[in-house]
Amino acid sequence: MNHIENLTRYIANFVDELSKSGLTDVVISPGSRSTPLAMTFAEHPEIKEWIVLDERSAAYFGLGLAKQTKRPVALVCSSGTAAANYFPAIVEAHQSRVPLLALTADRPHELRDVGAPQAIDQIKLFGDYVKSFHEMALPESIPSMLQYARTRAARAANEALTGNAGPVHLNFPFREPLIPDFSLENLWGEPLQEPYTIWHEGQKRLSDSFMKQFAAKLSSFKKGVIVCGPQVKEELAEAVSLLAESFGLPIIADPLSQVRTGEHATNNIIEGYDAFLRNEKVRNALKPDYILRFGAMPVSKAYLFYVKDHIDVNQYVVEHHEGYREPVGNPTEFILADSVSFCSDLLEEAPTIIAEDNEWLAQWKQMNEVVKKHIAKVADGSLTEGEAVKTLVEIIPDNSSLYVGNSMAIRDVDTFLMTSKKKLTLLANRGANGIDGMVSSGVGAAASGQPVTLLLGDLSFYHDMNGLLTAKHYNLNITILVVNNNGGGIFSFLPQASNEKHFEALFGTPLHIEFQKAIDMYGGSYYNPTTAMELKEALQSSYKEKGLSVVEVKTDRTDNFHWHKKLWSGIEHEILKTVME
Amino acid sequence: MNHIENLTRYIANFVDELSKSGLTDVVISPGSRSTPLAMTFAEHPEIKEWIVLDERSAAYFGLGLAKQTKRPVALVCSSGTAAANYFPAIVEAHQSRVPLLALTADRPHELRDVGAPQAIDQIKLFGDYVKSFHEMALPESIPSMLQYARTRAARAANEALTGNAGPVHLNFPFREPLIPDFSLENLWGEPLQEPYTIWHEGQKRLSDSFMKQFAAKLSSFKKGVIVCGPQVKEELAEAVSLLAESFGLPIIADPLSQVRTGEHATNNIIEGYDAFLRNEKVRNALKPDYILRFGAMPVSKAYLFYVKDHIDVNQYVVEHHEGYREPVGNPTEFILADSVSFCSDLLEEAPTIIAEDNEWLAQWKQMNEVVKKHIAKVADGSLTEGEAVKTLVEIIPDNSSLYVGNSMAIRDVDTFLMTSKKKLTLLANRGANGIDGMVSSGVGAAASGQPVTLLLGDLSFYHDMNGLLTAKHYNLNITILVVNNNGGGIFSFLPQASNEKHFEALFGTPLHIEFQKAIDMYGGSYYNPTTAMELKEALQSSYKEKGLSVVEVKTDRTDNFHWHKKLWSGIEHEILKTVME
Known part of the structure; x- marks a missing residue:
């Protein structure tokens, strides 16, 4: 031939x-x-x-x-x-x-x-x-x-x-010439041909005897914590919330766990842990007997400290297939099993329902309530970064995806995304936590037909502005909320910030560019709200529009740092006063 | 410590x-x-x-x-x-x-x-x-x-x-904490310390007896061709032009050889080979006895065919250190020696000067003159891609660098860059010939303080628009000439162009964006000349300005294809008529 x-x-x-x-x-x-x-x-x-x-x-x-x-x-x-x-x-x-x-x-x-x-x-x-x-x-x-x-x-x-x-x-x-001839007969093989190879993949499940023993062991402890880190299995939310209710356990739910929002029971879900675990006294007061984690390590650094502080705690990490995701270095039992089946198998073996409102769980819920109430009332009308993210997660449409950038964006979502009945898919590039490729990642998600909101900072936005071309080219529906603090906002929270000589050049790295011009070049709608109300309106009209919409919120890095500091210390103060006294 | x-x-x-x-x-x-x-x-x-x-x-x-x-x-x-x-x-x-x-x-x-x-x-x-x-x-x-x-x-x-x-x-x-303490005594080691290690690198030179034999061998042939491919050693121009004059040889000089322009003798330099070697009859008429190549393979596909056509020719490839750069697959003798020393050693051993104006050299020069004359007169006032590049290479300042993009840009420079006394440094990313990173490459070259002109197409420009930020940030002096034919112009020259169903989507790939907006965002001066005269003025004023200047020439891919076709066939016609008859 x-x-x-x-x-x-x-x-x-x-x-x-x-x-x-x-x-x-x-x-x-x-x-x-x-x-x-x-x-x-x-x-x-x-x-x-x-x-x-x-x-x-x-x-x-x-x-x-x-x-x-x-x-x-x-x-x-x-x-x-x-x-x-x-x-x-x-x-x-x-x-x-x-x-x-x-x-x-x-x-x-x-x-x-x-x-x-x-x-x-x-x-x-x-x-x-x-x-x-x-x-x-x-x-x-x-x-x-x-x-x-x-x-x-x-x-x-x-x-x-x-x-x-x-x-x-x-x-x-490939050798030249390179152009195929599509006029050949039976180009795609025989009509209606079945797949040539088919894969059937089973799930890992532990033996009944192991599950019985494991359930008995957990039941012997009073204080357990379920942790849901970043993971993508939708069904986990339902399974893990049933498990938590049965065992009377709090669920530390990372924003990327897909567990914070949805139709499942969210009574035991703790969203405010990143705020209250910042305090060492609180971490000590909440020392658990065991931690049962699904998914990767949560984003929260406060949670990392919580684990670090309690090296003598039984830590169980569930992986569907394999992998070693335990960055703290604590002793760990790895459970290689499908997370959803593992939850239901464990539930089946649970000897008794421990308590729906035991003291341990109540303590977590109480702290969580303090955080939620405090956050609900911080709104002061001005459009801070926190206010922007809070507004976004409140009005983001049901049945949509939120693609979250790294650095400040994911941390603010961690703070402000509260449980709700909305069906949201949370996406992020938390494998390597890069600020690169974010626009294209969001636009790619939008190419599925699912409505997508992309939340990111100005450096991430700049890094992959090229990604906007594809949104324009295919007229994809995406709302991009750019929180523009003219530089690397997260560095203000790091020790580097105290170095006056080198900070702004090496870490602050202001861009000093007007994104509106690029957005105009790529045919996007542009909004520049300056109050929380304007932001709400901008987002709402972006959701009604077809194609690319970019909402830019301009903020100040130093203000943002102080705003967050004030938020954390306010919460800490209230926790220490109302719960820990 | x-x-x-x-x-x-x-x-x-x-x-x-x-x-x-x-x-x-x-x-x-x-x-x-x-x-x-x-x-x-x-x-x-x-x-x-x-x-x-x-x-x-x-x-x-x-x-x-x-x-x-x-x-x-x-x-x-x-x-x-x-x-x-x-x-x-x-x-x-x-x-x-x-x-x-x-x-x-x-x-x-x-x-x-x-x-x-x-x-x-x-x-x-x-x-x-x-x-x-x-x-x-x-x-x-x-x-x-x-x-x-x-x-x-x-x-x-x-x-x-x-x-x-x-x-x-x-x-x-690195472990945390990460911030160094620059107040330490003797931070940089002892004052006035010498380098801790010093490298002295020799050059490869072949033995006198080899050089004697090799010179004798070359002298026994009538028809030799020196080829200078892409290379960066400035001194080669002088050395190779003396060698060529002594042996009476033409020099096929790639635009990236650094040999086309400068103060050295350029009598034997052939710039028009890409035009006349397109014709098979011409390639046959110019069959050499040997080829002596310095540097990488030239950009010209016509030259590739010339080598391919003459598998029985002695081919010598000079490499300073090591490497196998012979993509044709012809038998080859590799000479591992410093190119400049090799030229002077060979010159020393040259038994006699063969002829300054032997028939062989005259034939090359004659064809070259036909090409140069034809190209000089093609100007028809309208601002074609060829005209744009021709104008650029004519008025580019002495003592400056020209960074050339891949695809059409380097090929047009191959066609239009003629010998001159100007000291130009030609730069390009011809290792992998990518269209990526071109803006940053040019801006990086400009960071040396050398005046830089970057010539590239719209796809290359788009691919690395992020590179403009650094030009803005450091106010670097660079003139960028963007030839914007709204897509991948080179594909119009390939067989893919005949596929109507898929061509425009897969290969033509129009961007449909207005670069002026991005240039405005990055604080550059913008010019959009529509005639050769306006282009000349735009370039001239860009060279007088500080900072970033972008000159955009908008062209049409199909027109450009036909323009080049007409140019090649016009040259072919004249060569066949005036030289080959």
């Missing part, structure tokens, strides 16, 4: 099998060497292609879309530094367990490492940051090689998704 | 030794974990620090500065995806042999791979793309560890620069 037919059938079978394996979206960055993949994806009737020019943004767009849909998303780029631009998002996908398929085009072997243009060594380009790497064979269309193409497609899509999800990298050597 | 003193002395000795090893510039991206490095660099009296927020841009800024100065430039960033954002520029630095030091801050060992925030595996993060990687020890200030810090600094700076230059990566584990 000739070159074009080899190329066409090989890639068509590959792409078709990806589709049959559940892949619905591909993010393509333009290039010549990647023509066979790009054109075949565009030709395939079941796969939606997204063209994103900046490969760094493209990979983050794919990441956001995959986070939102929990399906693998493919990335296609040409050879050279194009692929290297995927690296930050690949790292984040690895760290936060997101299924991505990086499909990189490459020169064929005879044009590698000989000074040919745009040829770099792409073998294992992403090192240990991918779950697997495979160098694809040159295109051939004999039956065994079409089978190979199909099995590799199915493997890649399923490897990315099974166990701890993560990125997979396939590198494709 | 206490933690702070250990930290301070260790990093101060490291930074001071970098300075003593010739490092003058560091590019710092803000972060917390990198505080010891960032603050110590900022404190050091001899090193200039540049704060660049987007780490991808930061690394390209360092690349451009290192390309311009030929000195190593250090990059400092925090842990996490910050470091991953360096990857594209690290790849380019590896491919195009540019000395960079990536100094990445990391969590200490006890906080790695345990789910601690912003902690990723940074060991060998850049794989084989760095010349060496070293995981630094934790800071200590006993004498042996200060010696270690100094030797590692000196090694890194010198490794980056010796042999084929390239990037080096050092990863620094």
